[in-house]
Amino acid sequence: xxxxxxxxxxxxxxxxxxxxxxxxxxxxxxxxxxxxxxxxxxxxxxxxxxxxxxxxxxxxxxxxxxxxxxxxxxxxxxxxxxxxxxxxxxxxxxxxxxxxxxxxxxxxxxxxxxxxxxxxxxxxxxxxxxxxxxxxxxxxxxxxxxxxxxxxxxxxxxxxxxxxxxxxxxxxxxxxxxxxxxxxxxxxxxxxxxxxxxxxxxxxxxxxxxxxxxxxxxxxxxxxxxxxxxxxxxxxxxxxxxxxxxxxxxxxxxxxxxxxxxxxxxxxxxxxxxxxxxxxxxxxxxxxxxxxxxxxxxxxxxxxxxxxxxxxxxxxxxxxxxxxxxxxxxxxxxxxxxxxxxxxxxxxxxxx
Numbered sequence: 001x002x003x004x005x006x007x008x009x010x011x012x013x014x015x016x017x018x019x020x021x022x023x024x025x026x027x028x029x030x031x032x033x034x035x036x037x038x039x040x041x042x043x044x045x046x047x048x049x050x051x052x053x054x055x056x057x058x059x060x061x062x063x064x065x066x067x068x069x070x071x072x073x074x075x076x077x078x079x080x081x082x083x084x085x086x087x088x089x090x091x092x093x094x095x096x097x098x099x100x101x102x103x104x105x106x107x108x109x110x111x112x113x114x115x116x117x118x119x120x121x122x123x124x125x126x127x128x129x130x131x132x133x134x135x136x137x138x139x140x141x142x143x144x145x146x147x148x149x150x151x152x153x154x155x156x157x158x159x160x161x162x163x164x165x166x167x168x169x170x171x172x173x174x175x176x177x178x179x180x181x182x183x184x185x186x187x188x189x190x191x192x193x194x195x196x197x198x199x200x201x202x203x204x205x206x207x208x209x210x211x212x213x214x215x216x217x218x219x220x221x222x223x224x225x226x227x228x229x230x231x232x233x234x235x236x237x238x239x240x241x242x243x244x245x246x247x248x249x250x251x252x253x254x255x256x257x258x259x260x261x262x263x264x265x266x267x268x269x270x271x272x273x274x275x276x277x278x279x280x281x282x283x284x285x286x287x288x289x290x291x292x293x294x295x296x297x298x299x300x301x302x303x304x305x306x307x308x309x310x311x312x313x314x315x316x317x318x319x320x321x322x323x324x325x326x327x328x329x330x331x332x333x334x335x336x337x338x339x340x341x342x343x344x345x346x347x348x349x350x351x352x
Contacts, residue, residue: 015313016326017316017317017323018327019308019327019328020257020329020330020331021307022256022306025252027255029249029291031179032243032244032246034243036240037173037237039170042169045071045139053154053156053158056153064167065141066144068140095116095119145169146168146170148167148168149166152165170236175195175228175242177225179223186249187212187246189208189212193246193247197242198241205229205235205242206229209246210228213225253290253298254298255297256297268289269284269285270284283319285303286302287300308325308328
């Protein structure tokens with residue numbers, strides 16, 4: 001009489017296992033780093049003269065174009081001086097033209113013409129000076145962007161250095177990262193980057209490496225890398241902390257689940273289930289692994305695309321043993337779902 005759990009010929013039944021197929025997929029090495037966002041252009045708008053605010057042409061968070069007048073300061077005296085100087089320029093110009101015509105006829109001395117020319121140039125210089133003083137009393141947006149909080153009110157007296165508001169060009173954001181110098185050979189402008197921030201959960205923001213610093217920090221042995229992130233929806237703000245993945249050496253690689261690995265010292269092995277008639281036979285193979293990513297490992301040699309590696313049940317099998325494939329793990333189901341509603345006796349989960 002045949003005992004329970006035994007085949008008719010007395011041999012033990014095939015051990016139940018779960019396998020996963022080795023896959024050829026796009027693969028890239030990842031460099032992780034943290035950085036703080038900065039606007040593409042950023043400036044604190046301040047006064048350059050001591051004067052009272054006469055008008056404000058912006059509110060908190062307004063988007064402005066380059067050259068827009070944001071603040072006007074009291075300039076009645078300068079406007080009066082401007083009209084006076086414009087009149088002086090016009091008069092000096094008439095006097096110069098009159099003497100010039102007389103000099104052509106030979107009835108005026110050249111010295112008199114030179115004096116009138118000097119008076120005209122002096123008047124024009126005074127006009128430029130007055131116009132410059134008027135410009136100092138107008139604060140304009142040096143570039144297009146979004147203004148911050150308004151820190152001043154109409155009628156307030158401001159002095160040089162007083163911050164009126166901030167202006168940020170947030171169409172593109174800069175992200176400076178500190179990256180170990182061992183990656184210098186792969187840090188090139190144009191390297192694709194994905195970044196995330198806790199403010200937006202798992203949402204990814206795309207960008208690329210713009211430039212790499214010319215110096216390596218002698219203390220940390222790290223190099224500064226500047227990344228540019230597009231910000232079309234204006235979700236990113238200066239000062240936000242970003243976690244960045246730089247992807248280098250993009251390639252097609254064979255990957256298997258980490259659960260299939262069986263390390264022995266510094267060597268790595270896997271059990272491969274090879275087809276044999278209606279069953280599968282266990283084959284032990286030494287492999288060479290490359291980079292890792294969550295749940296998967298790159299295989300450089302020893303495994304081919306489509307090979308079935310055992311991920312669960314490895315502790316119950318030996319090379320040359322027949323096994324029964326209970327499920328193929330494609331990463332979309334949990335262990336319980338693969339085993340069905342009732343657990344299958346004899347299938348043990350192997351932790352990598």
